[in-house]
Amino acid sequence: MKALMSLGALVGVVGLLLLAGMVFDIIPSTTIRLVEGYMPMQMLFEVGCFVLGFTGLSYMLNAMGMGIPRFWQGIGFWVFFLLYIKYRIYPPIPFSVRAMYGTVALVAVLMWLSSNEEDWKKFKQPILNVLDAQTGFNKFLRYVYLVALPILTWGFSYNAMMPKSEEPIELRTVHPAPPASTKVHGKTYVLQTALNPYRVNPEGKYDQEYTNSLIVEQSMGRLMKPNANPWDEKAEGYLKYVREGGEIFFQNCHFCHGDNLNGRGLHAFAFNPIPANFTDPGTIAQLQETFIFWRVAKGGMGLPNEGFPWASVMPPWEQHLTVDEMWKVILFEYWHTGYYPRTWD
Amino acid sequence: MQKSGTQVASLVVSSTVGAILMIASGTAMVFAQSGIPEGFKKGELAPPPSPEMVEAGKRVYFTKCVWCHGVDGAGDGPGADRLWPRPRNFNQGTFKIRHTASGELPLFDAKKPIPGQNDLFDTVTHGLPGSAMPPWEGILTEEQRLQVLAFVTTQLVKDRSFTDKQSETQTILNLAELKPKPATEESIKRGAELVVEKKCIECHGVEGRGDGNAFNLKDDWGFSIQPANWHKCWNFRGSRQDPYNVANIFRTFSTGINGTPMPSFADSTTIDERWDIANFVNSLCERDANGKPLPIDPLTDKPKIDFVIPSNPVEGEIPADIEHEAWKNTPRRYVAMGGQITHKPRNFVNRIDDIWVRSLYNEKSIAYLLEWDDRTKSVAEGKLPWAPTEVNIDIEEQPPVTGEEGSIAAKQNHYPVYNDAIAIETPVKWQELPAPIKPRYLFGTNEQFPVDIVKWEADGSIRAFKGTGWDKDFEERDSYEEHLKVLKSEWKNGRWYVLIERPLGNKKEQDYDEDTFFEVGKYIPTVFFAWDGHNGDAGRKMAVSAFYYTFMNPPIPQETYIYPVLIAFGVVFLEGWVLTRRANKKKGKTL
CATH class of the missing domain: 1.10.760.10 (Cytochrome c-like domain)
Structure with a gap:
């Protein structure tokens, strides 16, 4: 038990030092990279490690007779969480979202502190002590608060009211509702029933199961399955079309969506928001293949009114590609990211 | 006093001796390693990677790399013909970024992924900025990066060998020391x-x-x-x-x-x-106003972007001298430029990739100072074969597959030369667009929500247009052009300096249906377009920015000074109330 707790304490201390380094900009926050597409899980995991570390740390300190009072534990953890989401996560999350997470964390901390009557009393005691001010030190503290609080409030509100020129926040629908059907190159496609004509087995039959078994592996690096090389001269059906789709992708799409389909292509730095990251589980992995077909064919201009502002320079690809080429690119995108298109059922 | 004098003297003597010794040993080193340039040392070729690594690397290569570098590593993959610089042809074993002497193979050891001691590994890890090669760190594991390099160096480098001690030497720049x-x-x-x-x-x-x-x-x-x-x-x-x-x-x-x-x-x-x-x-290298390096965005490896272009007020005329105090005190913004790759003809290679923008305004007009690097001053010879308002002009787009001879890289510096140019696009009637206020990006949405485009060209012309859609010819606004001023336009040593002044609008005589009205304290969406004449840029073949905002800094309002004081007093009252209540409670009184 003791060894386990010491290990926990060690984890806690190392983690705190790392975070402190990131706060003071000594260690860049990209030192331990947030792995693409797994960021939320990694965050939860890291915070979990911290909690375990803190438990160990607190146990050790108690054992050494230097326990931290509940009051400071609560506040300390809340401050830790605020610092974590501010300095650890890149790209930075906007203040409004951080404020939301911060409030949730505060509620959680209060719940933890008030889980039994005794703990809650212990937590309240330092506050009440200062309010009642029985001792000289507490009296002093009370006067400090009396003076400091109005000054701080004045400072913050003055700061907030100074005219600033910060970029206005844009809200937009990331996946606007698609139309029931779309007309591309003179032909109408009903989104509920249209199928990717290239999602076929070597016999030429539409085969979701077969094609899904040949996509790249969902592990680090997302490499193709051994013996499923689209560049194999003997590749037929699905894999052959994946290669053709890849050729089209690397002649047209990679300029924005990037060589690894992560939205960091050659021109991506100039755009705001940066192009879609297909390796993120929130993009193509959540959508039906026909939805992608509609977005590809109609581009940023084809977004419905709820997609306003039309902050998308995605070309209406019907201007550049044939219907067949678009289906093949979509095939390639799912293959390369290792995701299955969502189905209607 | 005397004592300290001796100390200084001894210090001088000892440091001189030390310096002489250092110089002597330095000379000795140079002599000892004659034939090796200063700062370099002899090195060994690394042992060959295992066949398993090469095989594993093949799988990485055919998932990630083949699309640009090609099946045989000849830099002729499907993506190659629309790229400049072209993807590296591995066959010759010619690699650019090295720690080894000129002409030698780069450092590569499939077992030592040590930064600074493994050139090819560093290249794959960090990418080659300014080209299409991205950093692969965070995408491929360290091992996968070594594997793919094991495959490339053994199978795709054909004219040279990373293991042949007869033909290859390694003379390594001793940068660590x-x-x-x-x-x-x-x-x-x-x-x-x-x-x-x-x-x-x-x-x-x-x-x-x-x-x-x-x-x-x-x-x-x-x-x-x-x-x-x-x-x-x-x-x-x-x-x-x-x-x-x-x-x-x-x-x-x-x-x-x-x-x-x-x-x-x-x-x-x-x-x-x-x-x-x-x-x-x-x-x-560009630095901020305090001389500090610009903050770099780790997602793009380019300077971080601030999308708000602040415009400071000036009294009287806007100074035409860009060295004037008012210009020096105005913050400048980095505006990133990408190729226009939405509509035909797409511009896959844009040679202008950023503009530095500053802005000032007075009661009548707003001025933009635009500075951008362009290696070539381009002014079209003779008359251009299209009218300035024409949008759908005959400019060829690079076809997807051409082979090396017809590729975009082969065409560089062989384009017909048009005018260098720059344009500022702002929406008309932005107040009526639903928030956040943006029209469609390229040349406006439609007749209802048009854009106001001010375009300067290197032949000295300045024009104003109304744009109503990406494929609609511009409408000229003759009378408006009289109000536009080019306060400065100069190309010097690879950089354009262009200072454009335009009316604020907001006046009765201005046309609400055609002119953007610039209002103080509002965010006015602003887009920049740039053309490099030597890149054959004209019409829609151009570089574009994202939507930025012009923000005319307002004077500080009175309320800013009053309200915080009121709030602070409120807090004092609140404190008093809490303490009184607490004290009363303790005494057993109730309110």
Whole structure:
């Protein structure tokens, strides 16, 4: 038990030092990279490690007779969480979202502190002590608060009211509702029933199961399955079309969506928001293949009114590609990211 | 007093002796390793990677790399013909960014992924900024990166061998043991003299913007190549995601860049001189108002972008002199430019990749000072075959598959020359667009929500247009052009300086249906377009920015001073209330 707790304490201390380094900009926050597409899980995991570390740390300190009072534990953890989401996560999350997470964390901390009557009393005691001010030190503290609080409030509100020129926040629908059907190159496609004509087995039959078994592996690096090389001269059906789709992708799409389909292509730095990251589980992995077909064919201009502002320079690809080429690119995108298109059922 | 004098004297003597000793040992080192350039040491070729690694690397290569570098590694994958620089052809074993002497193979050891000691691994890890090669760190694991390099170096490098001790040598720049010289004023000044003496400026230009000899340079494969622009260190191929690190420049200058006209200066400069030059080149890279390196966005490896362009008020006329106090005190913004790759003809290679923008306004007009690097001043000869308002003009788009001869890289510097140009697009009636206020990006949405476009061209013209859609010809606004002023337009040493003044609108005589009304304290969506005449840019073949906002800084309102005081007093009352209540409660009183 003791060894386990010491290990926990060690984890806690190392983690705190790392975070402190990131706060003071000594260690860049990209030192331990947030792995693409797994960021939320990694965050939860890291915070979990911290909690375990803190438990160990607190146990050790108690054992050494230097326990931290509940009051400071609560506040300390809340401050830790605020610092974590501010300095650890890149790209930075906007203040409004951080404020939301911060409030949730505060509620959680209060719940933890008030889980039994005794703990809650212990937590309240330092506050009440200062309010009642029985001792000289507490009296002093009370006067400090009396003076400091109005000054701080004045400072913050003055700061907030100074005219600033910060970029206005844009809200937009990331996946606007698609139309029931779309007309591309003179032909109408009903989104509920249209199928990717290239999602076929070597016999030429539409085969979701077969094609899904040949996509790249969902592990680090997302490499193709051994013996499923689209560049194999003997590749037929699905894999052959994946290669053709890849050729089209690397002649047209990679300029924005990037060589690894992560939205960091050659021109991506100039755009705001940066192009879609297909390796993120929130993009193509959540959508039906026909939805992608509609977005590809109609581009940023084809977004419905709820997609306003039309902050998308995605070309209406019907201007550049044939219907067949678009289906093949979509095939390639799912293959390369290792995701299955969502189905209607 | 006497005592301290002796101390100083002894210090002087000992340091002199030390200096002499150091110089002597330095000379001895040079003599001892004759034939090896200063700062280099002899190295060994690494052992060959295992067959398993090569096989595993093949799988990585055919998932990730083949699309640009091709099945045989000849740099001729499906993506190659629309890229400039073209993807590397591995067959010759010519690699650019190295720690090894000129002409030698780069450092590569499949078992040692140590930064600074494994050139190919560093290249794959950090990518080559300014080209389409991305950083693969965070995408491929360290092992996968080594595996793919094991495959490339053994199977795709065909003319040379990474393991043949008969034909290959390794002379390694000993960068780890060379301490960078502090970038003192003196060192930078000496560097500035040396770049003239060593003829660096013949290619890199008088101000180092890469504008010297810009047409005639070719790489080993016969494609046009441009000298680096020292002011954009984040585009240095060898910047290793650490663009302001002077060691990268020292390395490139010491080893040269294989396959390009950039030679190694190891034999013709001392280490000290190389640090001076590196310090000077590094000092030229763009910095903020306090002289600090620009913050780099780790997602893009380019300077971080602030999308708000603040415009400061001035009394009276807007100064035409860009050295004027008012211009110096106005913050400048980095505006990133990408190729227009939405509508035909798409511009896959845009040679203008950023603009520096500043703005001032007075009660009548607003002025934009636009500065951007363009290696070539381009003014079209004769009359252009289309009217200024025409949008759908006959400019060819690069076809997807052409082979090397017809590729975009082969066409560089062979385009017909049109005018360099710049345009500022702002929406008309932005107040009526639902928030946030943006029209469609390229040349406006439709008749109902048009845009106001002010375009300057290098032939000296300034025009105003109304745009109603990406494929709709512009409508000219004759009377408006009389109100536009070009306060300055000058091309100097690879950089354009253009200062455009336009009316604010907001006046009764201005046309609400055609003019953007600039209002103080509001966010006015603003887009910039840029054309490089020597890139064959015209019409929609251009560079574009995202939506930025022009924000005319308002004077500080009275409320800012009053309300916070009121709030603070409120807090005092609240405190009093809480304490009184607490005290009463303790005494057993209730309110």
